[in-house]
Amino acid sequence: MPLTFVRQAPGGAHWSQQGLASRRSGISRTETMADSDLAIEFTRLRQLEHLAKQHGITEAELSADGQPGSPYFQEVLHAASRFADAIASLTRNCAIVSDPDLYRLAHRAQEQMSSLFRSLGEADVKGHNRPVDRIGSDELLITAEFANRDNRAVERRISYLTKEYLTEIAVSDGGWALLFRDPSDGRLWELTYPHGELQGGGPRRLSVIRPEDAAYRYRL
Numbered sequence: 505m506p507l508t509f510v511r512q513a514p515g516g517a518h519w520s521q522q523g524l525a526s527r528r529s530g531i532s533r534t535e536t537m538a539d540s541d542l543a544i545e546f547t548r549l550r551q552l553e554h555l556a557k558q559h560g561i562t563e564a565e566l567s568a569d570g571q572p573g574s575p576y577f578q579e580v581l582h583a584a585s586r587f588a589d590a591i592a593s594l595t596r597n598c599a600i601v602s603d604p605d606l607y608r609l610a611h612r613a614q615e616q617m618s619s620l621f622r623s624l625g626e627a628d629v630k631g632h633n634r635p636v637d638r639i640g641s642d643e644l645l646i647t648a649e650f651a652n653r654d655n656r657a658v659e660r661r662i663s664y665l666t667k668e669y670l671t672e673i674a675v676s677d678g679g680w681a682l683l684f685r686d687p688s689d690g691r692l693w694e695l696t697y698p699h700g701e702l703q704g705g706g707p708r709r710l711s712v713i714r715p716e717d718a719a720y721r722y723r724l
Contacts, residue, residue: 582644584621648707674722
């Protein structure tokens with residue numbers, strides 16, 4: 505049974521929720537996966553419409569507000585990095601590791617969150633070029649963790665910022681975590697090695713940290 509076409513989506517496709525529901529039985533695995541993608545896209549469009557109405561702007565304006573380089577994009581990029589770390593920590597918890605089903609769920613969640621984090625990072629890099637010698641007021645995260653990018657350029661920028669621009673405040677974890685302050689706006693930044701198991705400590709991460717979190721972690 506064909507989908508009921510009622511709304512245009514990216515790429516020229518149209519569908520309705522009723523049309524999606526009408527194909528739930530008697531279809532192949534490939535068709536089920538395709539329908540699932542359509543259902544997710546339908547939900548996204550409904551959410552886009554709802555948010556646009558909530559903010560009193562058009563859907564196009566809302567989409568423009570969320571482009572790479574925007575404060576909204578930086579906010580979600582920073583949040584994704586925190587969530588990725590939190591989910592990764594679950595796979596190292598004995599309560600998860602001791603149960604095959606729980607570990608499988610946690611492992612898959614980690615893969616999905618890491619994929620989202622990398623995709624956001626790649627989009628951020630393609631969206632704009634950041635100044636090397638200072639930090640933008642909308643930046644929340646600077647890292648060379650993402651695939652398909654010039655890691656050396658990012659690492660050089662982190663080295664410059666931590667040695668020449670930011671003011672070092674405290675050290676923790678035997679030197680694997682350092683706290684800095686941005687002299688231009690007073691924000692606190694933390695330098696960490698989220699992949700410390702790699703040779704040389706792996707790619708570094710410079711990210712904004714809340715004052716209360718910094719006070720607890722660095723005993724300020």
